[in-house]
Amino acid sequence: MLSDSELYEAIRSGSTLRDAAISQLRAMLVRGLSKSLTGRYRQPFNADDIAQEALLKILASIEQFSGKSKFVTWSMTIAIRVGIGDLRRKYHADQSLDSFRTDDHGRMELPTATILSEGNDFTNREFGQLLQKLIDCELTEKQRIVVRSFLSDYSTDGIAHAMGLNRNAIYKLLHDARMKLKIGLESHGYGPDDIASFLASGESIK
């Protein structure tokens, strides 16, 4: 067994140990992936295939390894991203694309229970109506589409793929939409406790 630094050096420098080092790293990736990906997104996977794809990425980007973590940890981080990306793609392949429609301008309608009849709680009812107004008026169409797709069980990866954008952009659209709604609720004169209680309410009335 090569140590972590020997593994890195052997793979990077192309020494006589390179093949052995790659085999050792592949075996470690397969072991880690087999354990950590099991059951995720309810999708079957082949740890050998994922490890192989990850290895190609690792070899191609080895110059970017900064040495601030162990080489194996860095490699495993890449392998996990490849593996989960793969599972997400399979998972989303069977999902409805309804939330990405644009003909309804990303309309996102809160349930009647939230808007009208949330028990007899007048404050929560007002909050429900305010939240609907904020969704309609403060969010852009793109933000609504991202939010409703995320609520329809899409990952940011999956949304990025469906919308032809990158994951950073989707994360930012989602984050900005959440901030807009939060600031919108806060700027209507309600106390923080009332807002917190509305946001924590479990909506038991159907």
Add this chain to the structure above:
Amino acid sequence: MKLTIEQTTELKSLIRSVTDKDTLECDGCFDLMSEYAEAMRSGKQLGSAMLAVKAHIEQCRCCRYEYEALLVALEELETNSQ
């Protein structure tokens, strides 16, 4: 699209938990994730770069999911190397 009660509860939770403290995006988080995982596993005190990863992971469900999977994999390697 009409949201279900469950989706509305999730939306509220997304609003409740959002902060403006996240300075990273997913790619920046990914670049630092291996270092962050080791720092967390060793209980080391987190510097500002690692605190930025922590803030992003708390805000971003997808990066959090990948980080949790990474911890499971690292745990497995450690168990097997002993």
